[in-house]
Amino acid sequence: MRKELIDSIIETAMGGEGIDREQALLVGTLDREELLYLFQGTDRIRDKFKGPDVKICSIVNAKSGKCPEDCGFCAQSSRFKTDSPEYGLLDVDKIVAAAKEAEAFGSNEFSIVTSGTAVDDRKELDVLKEAIRRIKAETSLEVCCSLGLMSLENLKELKAAGLDRFHHNLETAASHFDKIVTTHSYRDEMQAVRNAGEAGLKVCVGGIFGMGETYAQRVELAFDIRDMKTDSFPINFLKPLPGTALEHLDYLDYHEALRTISLLRLVLPAIDLFVCGGREEILGQGQDLLFAAGANGILGGNYLTTKGQDPKKDIEMIENLGLRPVFQSA
Ligand code: SF4
Numbered sequence: 001m002r003k004e005l006i007d008s009i010i011e012t013a014m015g016g017e018g019i020d021r022e023q024a025l026l027v028g029t030l031d032r033e034e035l036l037y038l039f040q041g042t043d044r045i046r047d048k049f050k051g052p053d054v055k056i057c058s059i060v061n062a063k064s065g066k067c068p069e070d071c072g073f074c075a076q077s078s079r080f081k082t083d084s085p086e087y088g089l090l091d092v093d094k095i096v097a098a099a100k101e102a103e104a105f106g107s108n109e110f111s112i113v114t115s116g117t118a119v120d121d122r123k124e125l126d127v128l129k130e131a132i133r134r135i136k137a138e139t140s141l142e143v144c145c146s147l148g149l150m151s152l153e154n155l156k157e158l159k160a161a162g163l164d165r166f167h168h169n170l171e172t173a174a175s176h177f178d179k180i181v182t183t184h185s186y187r188d189e190m191q192a193v194r195n196a197g198e199a200g201l202k203v204c205v206g207g208i209f210g211m212g213e214t215y216a217q218r219v220e221l222a223f224d225i226r227d228m229k230t231d232s233f234p235i236n237f238l239k240p241l242p243g244t245a246l247e248h249l250d251y252l253d254y255h256e257a258l259r260t261i262s263l264l265r266l267v268l269p270a271i272d273l274f275v276c277g278g279r280e281e282i283l284g285q286g287q288d289l290l291f292a293a294g295a296n297g298i299l300g301g302n303y304l305t306t307k308g309q310d311p312k313k314d315i316e317m318i319e320n321l322g323l324r325p326v327f328q329s330a
Helices: 003-014 021-027 032-050 092-104 122-138 152-161 174-179 186-198 215-227 254-267 279-286 311-320
Strands: 053-063 109-114 142-146 165-171 202-209 232-237 272-275 297-299
Touching: 003 021, 003 032, 003 254, 021 215, 021 254, 032 254, 053 092, 053 122, 053 272, 053 311, 092 109, 092 122, 109 122, 109 165, 122 142, 122 152, 152 186, 165 186, 165 215, 165 232, 174 186, 174 215, 186 202, 202 215, 215 254, 232 254, 232 279, 254 272, 254 279
Parallel strands: 053 109, 053 297, 109 142, 142 165, 165 202, 202 232, 232 272, 272 297
Antiparallel strands: none
């Protein structure tokens, strides 16, 4: 067991700046026993920077399917034959009702997610603005939107309506991107994130792991996101959905999923790290270790096109670990 090596990696991350690329690549060489030792350290780092609070984020899929893009993991692309639901943008009342339901079960952040390249239709923008205004007035939730490759002007309008945060996944490392998406580029994804920052929004940028990328490419994505200076990172693990281009892949291995969480905590010690899609399928009964590996948040309730674990079970799991689900917005 390379205890000294692991101790020095933990000590670097405890300093707050995060480990360097060489150390990040070494994390990829740790065996299972060494990983369990590493998690004792990542647990301390999470505790130092985030304390016992576990944030719970919820989403509503406010517009589903019929997307012209070809993201290989996504059941909402019109290029694939899937049984994912298809519907246009929900009305304001439905979006606000979903936010209130999320608040009632303990979420502190609520995200409105739409399918499609971007939302740029005037009527749809007005619906979103009104929904954001009402959620801010009628709940204490932080409001986030995930709307694709948005322009700076449209993001500024949403910010003026009360939007707190913009979420956008870079999906995967730049060097792996064209194996997953061909209808837009990694540069387009980066520009959407920059637009959100320029509009004055907090930015949440994440990725999907287990799409055939190498460990070194996970490191590459982690450092790209570190350079973007975002304040939260949703980690998704691929669910290989029937009909999508990636349906033939297997779920990521349990220990590799935990290694990925700890890599991100070590590179980005102070960030909010949420574990989202694939949590139940990959981590199953061993979900408690995701907090030791370094996560301090989860996506609760249902996902975009698949069901999630009962929110009561999530809260019970968090409390049984001596951690505290956060009920108020930060
Ligand atoms: S991830 Fe978004 S942009 Fe890509 S196919 Fe799915 S809905 Fe469309």
